[in-house]
Amino acid sequence: MYRSLTAKRKNVSAGQRELTFMERMYLPAILKGMKITIGHLFKKKVSLNYPEVKREFSDFYRGMHVLKRDENGAENCTACGMCALACPAEAITIDAAERKPGEEHLYREEKYAAKYEINMLRCIYCGLCEEACPKDAIYLTERIVPAYYKRKDFIYGKDILVEDINNRVDITKRKQPIKKA
Amino acid sequence: MLSTYLIVKIVIILVLFLVTLGMAAYSTYGERKVAAFLQDRLGPNRAGPFGLLQPLADGVKMFMKEEIIPNTSDKAIFILGPSIFMVTALLTSAVIPWGPDIHIDGQAYPLQVADINIALLYLFGIVSLGVYGIMLGGWASNNKYSLLGAVRASSQMISYELAMGLSIVGILMYTGSLSLRDIVAQQQGFHWNVFYQPVGFVIFLICAFAEANRAPFDLAECETELIGGFHTEYSSMKLGLFLFAEYIHMFVSSAVIACLFFGGYDFPFIDKLGLSPNVFAVVGVVILFAKIIFFIFFFMWVRWTIPRFRYDQLMKLGWQILIPLGLANIFITGGWLTLKNYLNW
Numbered sequence: 001m002y003r004s005l006t007a008k009r010k011n012v013s014a015g016q017r018e019l020t021f022m023e024r025m026y027l028p029a030i031l032k033g034m035k036i037t038i039g040h041l042f043k044k045k046v047s048l049n050y051p052e053v054k055r056e057f058s059d060f061y062r063g064m065h066v067l068k069r070d071e072n073g074a075e076n077c078t079a080c081g082m083c084a085l086a087c088p089a090e091a092i093t094i095d096a097a098e099r100k101p102g103e104e105h106l107y108r109e110e111k112y113a114a115k116y117e118i119n120m121l122r123c124i125y126c127g128l129c130e131e132a133c134p135k136d137a138i139y140l141t142e143r144i145v146p147a148y149y150k151r152k153d154f155i156y157g158k159d160i161l162v163e164d165i166n167n168r169v170d171i172t173k174r175k176q177p178i179k180k181a
Numbered sequence: 182m183l184s185t186y187l188i189v190k191i192v193i194i195l196v197l198f199l200v201t202l203g204m205a206a207y208s209t210y211g212e213r214k215v216a217a218f219l220q221d222r223l224g225p226n227r228a229g230p231f232g233l234l235q236p237l238a239d240g241v242k243m244f245m246k247e248e249i250i251p252n253t254s255d256k257a258i259f260i261l262g263p264s265i266f267m268v269t270a271l272l273t274s275a276v277i278p279w280g281p282d283i284h285i286d287g288q289a290y291p292l293q294v295a296d297i298n299i300a301l302l303y304l305f306g307i308v309s310l311g312v313y314g315i316m317l318g319g320w321a322s323n324n325k326y327s328l329l330g331a332v333r334a335s336s337q338m339i340s341y342e343l344a345m346g347l348s349i350v351g352i353l354m355y356t357g358s359l360s361l362r363d364i365v366a367q368q369q370g371f372h373w374n375v376f377y378q379p380v381g382f383v384i385f386l387i388c389a390f391a392e393a394n395r396a397p398f399d400l401a402e403c404e405t406e407l408i409g410g411f412h413t414e415y416s417s418m419k420l421g422l423f424l425f426a427e428y429i430h431m432f433v434s435s436a437v438i439a440c441l442f443f444g445g446y447d448f449p450f451i452d453k454l455g456l457s458p459n460v461f462a463v464v465g466v467v468i469l470f471a472k473i474i475f476f477i478f479f480f481m482w483v484r485w486t487i488p489r490f491r492y493d494q495l496m497k498l499g500w501q502i503l504i505p506l507g508l509a510n511i512f513i514t515g516g517w518l519t520l521k522n523y524l525n526w
Contacts, residue, residue: 043221044221046221
């Protein structure tokens with residue numbers, strides 16, 4: 001009987017049996033393994049060539065946020081602070097301001113967010129801000145936050161977050177009720 | 182006459198040198214592609230079409246890396262290590278017959294750098310010298326992991342050299358010659374040694390994996406236990422030389438396997454085609470390279486299939502299984518040949 005060179009004695013449990021001669025030859029098992037690996041050579045590859053080909057997101061993918069405007073182009077956000085309160089990562093900072101006469105086309109309600117910042121390094125993309133928002137103002141989208149060299153670049157202000165009036169962000173899919181599988 | 186001879190030899194040496202380096206470079210690319218395909222990935226495909234310029238990019242990267250020589254190391258030996266490893270790896274390809282003779286002005290020139298009558302002994306000697314590269318490199322690094330890797334590499338290579346030597350004794354008994362050229366010539370017409378010496382082939386194949394330091398016998402450089410093994414302390418092109426030499430070893434091992442067991446440049450019914458000698462030579466070279474590339478692929482295929490051996494299992498396999506098996510193979514072959522002689526078959 002061959003004794004292992006390791007100092008630790010192996011405790012052979014009741015379920016284990018001695019290997020048969022064919023099993024101790026290893027070669028049949030090795031050939032079996034090689035058959036399996038060669039099969040993978042011709043299988044469809046799971047990788048995508050990322051920048052050219054993009055993986056399709058689910059309807060509810062939680063990526064970069066958008067601050068919505070209403071149909072007239074006025075910002076929905078009323079700076080109530082519910083999103084900042086709901087945020088578990090404390091990523092949202094809001095400064096509120098009062099709407100002046102003549103700014104009705106810019107802001108829907110009498111109060112608006114003068115400063116609305118999300119720190120994308122703190123954000124965990126949980127979507128609680130979207131759930132908390134009573135004014136239909138903030139949504140998470142399929143867009144991906146890119147990488148930057150500086151930390152301060154990750155603090156997104158209203159210039160990035162508010163949707164472009166001529167180039168609206170489509171969130172209709174997110175508004176549909178979630179289909180139960 | 183002598184001048185043509187010299188020119189032909191020099192051309193063969195230069196071409197062989199470039200081809201060896203090219204094969205090694207593209208083996209690194211092939212390795213990454215094969216690894217990727219076997220794991221359902223795509224592999225490198227950014228540098229050039231299908232990523233074909235990847236070896237170039239890797240080479241440039243290696244050169245640009247910072248050159249580090251540890252303070253506590255023995256500097257001369259530290260540099261000597263990868264140099265020896267690389268030189269011995271390159272030297273081995275000299276005795277391999279790459280194809281049938283080419284004819285210039287009615288004179289036959291063998292496609293071989295040196296047709297020496299002890300080619301196999303030369304091969305074994307040079308390959309064993311390669312151990313010094315690893316051993317000195319690992320030792321001079323003055324690092325526990327490097328030393329352990331070097332110890333493992335040297336003991337593994339010495340152990341498997343024995344079994345490797347025993348495995349080809351059967352072939353030597355058949356051919357009665359140590360010259361690779363004679364061995365290949367005797368296999369012409371599909372009388373490949375693998376049919377007569379299957380056990381010898383399996384032993385030689387396993388030992389070739391161990392000699393080339395390839396998985397599942399790459400204990401000398403296993404990342405999981407020894408960080409990088411003998412080349413832990415190496416960086417830049419000195420590391421590149423170590424890695425590159427490993428691929429040259431693989432290339433030469435594949436060539437030796439093809440020559441010893443698969444008839445070298447022989448292919449069934451190739452001599453029936455009635456090709457002119459020089460075309461025949463070119464076809465022979467292509468066939469040999471097809472075999473070599475298959476075996477390089479086989480090396481990679483095995484690497485991405487079988488997990489690494491444990492050290493005691495490795496030693497057990499070498500000393501307790503392969504060496505007795507090799508000895509038994511010699512006795513059976515010898516008995517068979519004696520019987521054949523006795524009965525005048």
